[in-house]
Amino acid sequence: MFIAIVVIVVVTSAGWPEVQKAFFDKQLFVDSFPEIAHAFLLNIRIFLIAEALILVLALGIAILRGLPGPVLFPFRLLAVAYTDLFRGIPTILVIYILGFGAPALQLSGVPNSPLFWGITALVLVYSAYVAEVYRAGIESVHPSQEAAARSLGLSRAKTLRFVIVPQAVRRVIPPLLNDFIGLQKDSALVALIGPIEAFRQSQIDVAATFNYTPYMVTALLFVLLTIPLARLTDWLIARDRRRQSAGGPR
């Protein structure tokens, strides 16, 4: 209702025709859509590759951070340093440092493609966040579960693999998906070092036509992609809540 009123007020206001022309030009929308949608496939590729790598790398970092005993202190320290560093530096800066800096070194055997370094930067940054999510999940599994597994003679590694991590991952799926929504949007940042993904393509179109409609096309594509994931996250949270109130603490 409120939204409807706002829409009506905006659409009937004096400046609306200009706004409509600048942002919602129907013809331009149709014209620019195919190219931007095609470029958007690159965004999808970027975050699908990044997500797969992040899931693995972040879990490794979270496990390193949870290792017990004084002997393994250096590994814990390493994990802490990693998360502190990459959560601290702005994503855009990491992308610039790697995207422009790494190829400039002209190392042999290392790809020079900005796409490669862009994805690497996203993986490094987001793994730091996702590692913390995993860690929260691992720490939420009651110590008695570990005791039960170890009492059967399972090694620490097998205890993690069969008992702790599966329970931890189940619990952190909603915040994990939340981070992935962020990652999907940040795939646009890779444009800043060269690759022509949806955002870059729309910039090109805007520059050619002096009209902002292509930006709206890109915005629409991102929203269409993230909404299903957001709803899935909501649904998972609601399901967990139902389960908890039905079955009590487990």
Next chain:
Amino acid sequence: MSEEVLALRLEGVRKSFGSVEVLRGVDLGVGEHEVVCLIGASGSGKSTLLRCINLLEHIDSGRIFLDGEEITHARDANAVRRRVGIVFQAFNLFPHMSVLRNVTLGPREVLHKSRSEAESEATALLDRFGLADKRNEYPDRLSGGQQQRVAIVRALAMRPELMLLDEVTSALDPELVAEVLSVIRELAEAGMTMVIATHEMSFARETADRVCFLDAGRILEQGPPDEIFTRPAEARTRQFLDRVIAAGRL
């Protein structure tokens, strides 16, 4: 007693948590096929003692022998744990696994049995304790008594030489206690060597070969159940039993 090799022998076992000394020099010998019940007030050290035997806690001093072999500082604690089963007060079943998977995890991942072998053995055990129809259920679908019986079966599936039961009926509704105790009685009759921490005095009296009264981290008094329950030598034991009788538990 000194000639035969005991299934379990403890010498001067001490354990502190921070500044609190929970075990203050426990000596205990358990013969093969013997059932020893540990009684005593909450906080007297019963649970800690069992966890130390299973090496889930490291003792500060003293020695532990399993079947004549010292395990105090066993290099491979997992190898020891696969010979000693423990069942916890809070069941500690793995909530993300079916009953069958709970029971077969140890045999498959620790004893490296094939899936079919582990599953047929597990099914036979579940059948023996009236749980065959629950094999595909998840723990949260079972009653407390059923969960605890599954936990006992899970420990038994490792074919342990020794079973440690840590107040296994304390978390159960009164009407569910009997089904768990009957399982333990059956194990005793089958000749399983067991150390049982319990508040079920009448159960201890009829099932135990020997009862040990723990008080402030020491075994204050031990002997055949009839002797301990009818003619306790120590004033502290009498006091404890009087309180238990007053509470209607004997």
